[in-house]
Amino acid sequence: MKNRNSFIKKNPLFFYGFIAILGIGLVTGIVTGCGKLNDDTGQPSTPSGTTGYSPISYGPKSTVGTFTLSMEADPTTVPADGTNYSTITVKLSNTSGIPVSGYTVKYTADKLYGWFYEPDSGQFVSEAEGLTDQNGVSVKRFYGTRSGQGVARAEVDVDEDGTADLVVSKPVTFTSGGQPSSAWPYTLELSASPSSIYANLLDYSTIIATLKDATGGSVENFTIEFEAELGYLSNDNVPPTAQTGNSKATALTNKNGSVSLYYYGARKGSAVISASVFVQDLMTSLQAKTVIKVLEGPGKPGEDVAGIAVDVKPDIQYVKADKDTGLSSEQIKITISGFVWDETGDPSLAGVRVEFSGACNGFATTKDGGAFPHEGTIECNLGVLEVGTHEASVTACVNTQKARYCDTDMAYIVVTATPPAEPTVTPTVTPTITLTVNKSGTGTITSNPTGINCGSDCTETFSQATSVTLTATPESGSSFGGWSGGGCSGTIPICTLQVSAATTVSAVFTTP
Secondary structure, three states: OHHHHHHHHHOOOHHHHHHHHHHHHHHHHHHOOOOOOOOOOOOOOOOOOOOOOOOOOEEEEEEEEEEEEEEEEEEEEEOEEEEEEEEEEEEEEEEOOOOOOOOEEEEEEOOOEEEEEEEOEEEEEEEEEEEOOOEEEEEEEEEOOOOEEEEEEEOOOOOOOOOEEEEEEEEEEEOOOOOEEEOOOOOEEEEOOOOEEEEOOOEEEEEEEEEEOOOOOOOOHHHOEEEEOOEEEEEOOOOOOOOOOEOOOEOOOOOEEEEEEEEEOOOOEEEEEEEEEEEEOOOOOEEEEEEEEOOOOOOOOOOOEEEEEEEEEEEEEEEEEEEOOOOOOEEEEEEEEEEOOOOOEEEOOOOOEEEEEOOOOOOOOOOOOOOEEEOOOEEEEOOOOEEEEEEEEEEEEEEEOOEEEEEEEEEEEEEEEEOOOOOOOHHHOEEEEEEEEEEEOOOOEEEOOOOOOEEEEEEEEOOOOOEEEEEEOOOOOEEEEEEEEOOOOOOEEEEEEOOOEEEEEEEEEEOO
16 A cells, blocks of 8 residues: 555645645635535535434545545345345546556445445455555445445545545435345246146146346356245156155256246145245345145145045956957956045044945045055955946045045946957968970070079979960070960060960070
């Protein structure tokens, strides 16, 4: 830091100018009466604030000699959430061209509403320091911790005599608010689709959280924490149960800042889904919320409503019918199980009676955890069924002090007829006939259908009465001389004959 002598040596114009101004001020004070030299020309004379508290007064600027100190606050109104902030920009300027970099700016917060953030320590402080850059600018973040009007103050001791020469301050209004969903440049968004589902632990709403950075910074691999009401969250699309369901979940954002999971409603009502993410740059968390309307499904758990879910297995079975009776070749059986909730939406205790009707009639009791039957399995024998598609509907009901709640499930049985035995067919044997080609000279005889390639293969068997076409192809330097035998004659190189008995055909190739 500069000391006072070095400052005078470097800035003689400023020093002697300051002495001259001081002299004029003293003379003016003598003429006009007793007065006080005050270089804080921008400070108001009347303090402002809340009764019982001595706030920092504020004004637009302060000027000494050729130096001017100014302050801007952007924005001037922010939520008092310790996350959003106003950027305090202090600028030291000099009309004489004296450098304005390297001057210490001391910041003071009112400590009632606002605080400065110190990045080195990661703490909120009431006093902070900064150096002006080559443009004479120093910047700090001003955070609110309670609603009201906070005041940020900055001062510069130009001649380093221990007394502030320039003082300036700005008010910032802090509004009440909870944990925010955005703090520049970050925004956390949360959505649910669909926004209304049934409380049956089967239907689901897709929850999508997206973290955005307005500056284009990376939003990948941020941990999003979720919490849900009246139901359960799942990272994969697997319906939970009351025993395995969890109302909390976490997931990492992808390169687009997004992550998705699934919400299953268990009790009716307006379910609030919350998502939060800790952002290191902000030293705090952002939170977003969305609401899903969970509707009461028939016989399903809901707020202050007991419920029951029944499951009939197998869902569908295929059985062959007996060829003589036309009925299923075996006894058709189904099994029944399920789950009961109490009025709070939690699993019922052991001993709750469940009654069955429809394809099966009877009752069972629950075991601890709400599942039924208490032990073993419930098996229902439907007997033998006719050919066709049959529905086996089972309704299970539970009685509470308030009402009777039921659920129905369906199984399908398909009985197919046994096809009649196919008649025995004696294959017809068609006799074969041998066709032989005698060839002389250089050339080739081929047949259609294929079989004869004479050259090398001059004998073939064909079915009786097959029409066979023979083709004569002479080699280079040779010509076809003619056919003889088997009904073939003449010098045309193609002969078609009906093979009704063993046949021999002769072919002659000549050389000039």
